[in-house]
Amino acid sequence: MQGLSCGTSRIVGCRFSVYPMTDNFVDVIKGALEEVDTSKVWQYTDDVSTCIRGRSEHVFDVAKAIFIHAAKTGVHVVFNGTFSIGCPGDSEGDTYMSQDDRRMNEEKSQAEKVTAASQFALYPMNNPDYMQIIADQVQVAEKHGTFTKGVHYASRLDGDANDVFRTLEEAFTNTSKTSDRSHVTMTVAISANSPSKKDM
């Protein structure tokens, strides 16, 4: 899949946290980070969340890899975050837009088999057609075979983590392309290894 930023200088960001439900959550997060190549994104972590910024494909590549390498430990892990593009209040700083489009983590992520359950919501800002835009992207998810159902305030995706992230990235990218200056955010909760019964 071609990235959003080809031929543009639009910065994509993601503010997210990874929550491993275990006493040694610090080790799980650090262990995952050690396996992820973050060289193509700007990154800053505080006590609440991590922010990564750069070209669309690298932001999604890094987000997916961190989730997958944390989840493959078998611990109940959730990735919860918001992807963003085009915020009028955004700055030009903290970006790595001159990187090429080769994804640094794709091969290692594809080698893992992690089953993921996800709920996501798209927010195309300042756009009177936003409900139709959202509906169109649910159809994309249906074509991918990852869409399970709509729930209050979100859509549910299930499947292999690589497939779920592919749907999320395409839904976000498609929505971002509705105009040259669109402002779009997408919230995502992705869970693996939950002891609760799947609600499909």
Added chain:
Amino acid sequence: MQGLSCGTSRIVGCRFSVYPMTDNFVDVIKGALEEVDTSKVWQYTDDVSTCIRGRSEHVFDVAKAIFIHAAKTGVHVVFNGTFSIGCPGDSEGDTYMSQDDRRMNEEKSQAEKVTAASQFALYPMNNPDYMQIIADQVQVAEKHGTFTKGVHYASRLDGDANDVFRTLEEAFTNTSKTSDRSHVTMTVAISANSPSKKDM
């Protein structure tokens, strides 16, 4: 603070998860739920998140109480969720709008002292003035004394959990009142007992 829904039939919902970073996360969540009176909200939990719906004041009352009673255990706990009102695709179902406005959990929540760090973002949909609306609510947070700083894609609040939730509720309520049919969402991550150094 008067609830949003006084004199209106506007349903507020919140889809959220509570993440206790401990091996016995199930016990922490169940223990917190046992202390919370959820009788005035509709509630449904699946393997990814919980959705509560009802009058604005009860949705915030229950959300805050669940976070506080989980966090008072001393475990590193995060509440991560999205509040919503006025979604055109929302249904009338699953609501408890005929309840009175007395908050069932306020007294017990106020009795706890939990220090919280939060990052939140407001999304007023389909509104060309949305950036100004967001800026106005940051000023509200500044008046409350909870606002710490802006970060990429969010605003940071710090303080007692009761104060932080008060700011969040007021920011959401004010934004919702910008029109009778406004559609507004607000994402919130609230953390307690993190071993990481506070980034204030």
